[in-house]
Amino acid sequence: MSEQKLSRKKGHRTSLRRNLLKSLIINERIVTTLPKAKYLIPLAEKVFRLAQKGNLASRQRIESFLAGKGKAYKKLIEYWPAKLVGRKTGFVKYVKLGQRKGDSAEMAVVEVIGAESPEVLAQAKELKQKASRKAEEAKDA
Template sequence: MRHNKSGRKLGRVSEHRRALFRNQLKSLITHERIITTLPKAKELRPIAERVVTLGRRTDSVHARRLAARWLDDRDLVHRLFTEIGPRFTSRPGGYTRIVKLGPRRGDGAELAILEFVDFKLPEAKGKATGESKKERKKRTPAAAKAEASGPAPK
C-alpha cells in the first residue's frame, strides 16, 4: 500500500525522473517560464524554490556547488547567483507560480505554466500601432515610388 509516500513517480524510474527535473529546472532558469503538465510543475516547484533560495542567500563556493548538482552548467549557476537570486532578496520564499492552462489537445493532459513571480512578458518588437499591412506598405518610400510610376504592366 502507498500510505504516506511523498512525491509522484510520473511513470519513470528514479534516474529518469531526476534527469527530467534537471532539464526542466535548467529551462526555467534560462527562460524564466516553462509550459509543462500540471503534475510535473507541482513536483518541480519545490526543487526550483530550493535552488533559488541557494542563489538568494549567499554567493559562496559551497552554495554554488549545491546549485550545480541540479544545474550542472556554469553559465546557469552564474545566472542564478547574479541575476535571479538578487531579484528575490526581499522575498522570504514563494518565488514561483503555477498557472493552469487547461487540457492538452492531443491527450487531454492538464497543462500548466511554471514561472517566476516577477516574470513579465517581453514587449512585442513589431508594430506599435494597430495599423494593417496595407497601411504600412503605403507608408514606405518604395511603395510610394511604385505608385508614382503608374500601375504595373500585366
C-alpha cells in the same frame, strides 16, 4: 519525504528534474503538464533559496542540482538574487492553462515571480471563462 515518481525510473526522473529546472531558470517561464509543474515547484523554491544565500556551500549544492556550471547556473547566481531581494519564499508559481488538445492532459505555466507576463494571465482567465460558459450551456441543455 517521498519523491513523486511521475511514472519514470530514477535516472529519467533526475534528468527531467534538471532539464525542467534549467529551462525555468533560463527562460523564466515554461509550459508543461500539471503533475510536472507540481513536481518542479518545491525543487525550484529550494534552488532559488540557495541562490539567495550565495555562500560557497549553496553554490556547490546548486551546481549538483543543475549538473554543472552552464548558462542556468550563471544566470541563477548572477541575475536572480538581485531580482528576488526581500523575498524569503514564493519565488515560483504555476497557472493552470486547461487541457492539451491531443491527449487532454492538464497543462500549466510555471514562472518565476519576477517574470510574470500579462499575456499568460489573460490566456488563463480566458480559458476559465470559456470553461464556465460551457458548463452553463451544459446545464441549460
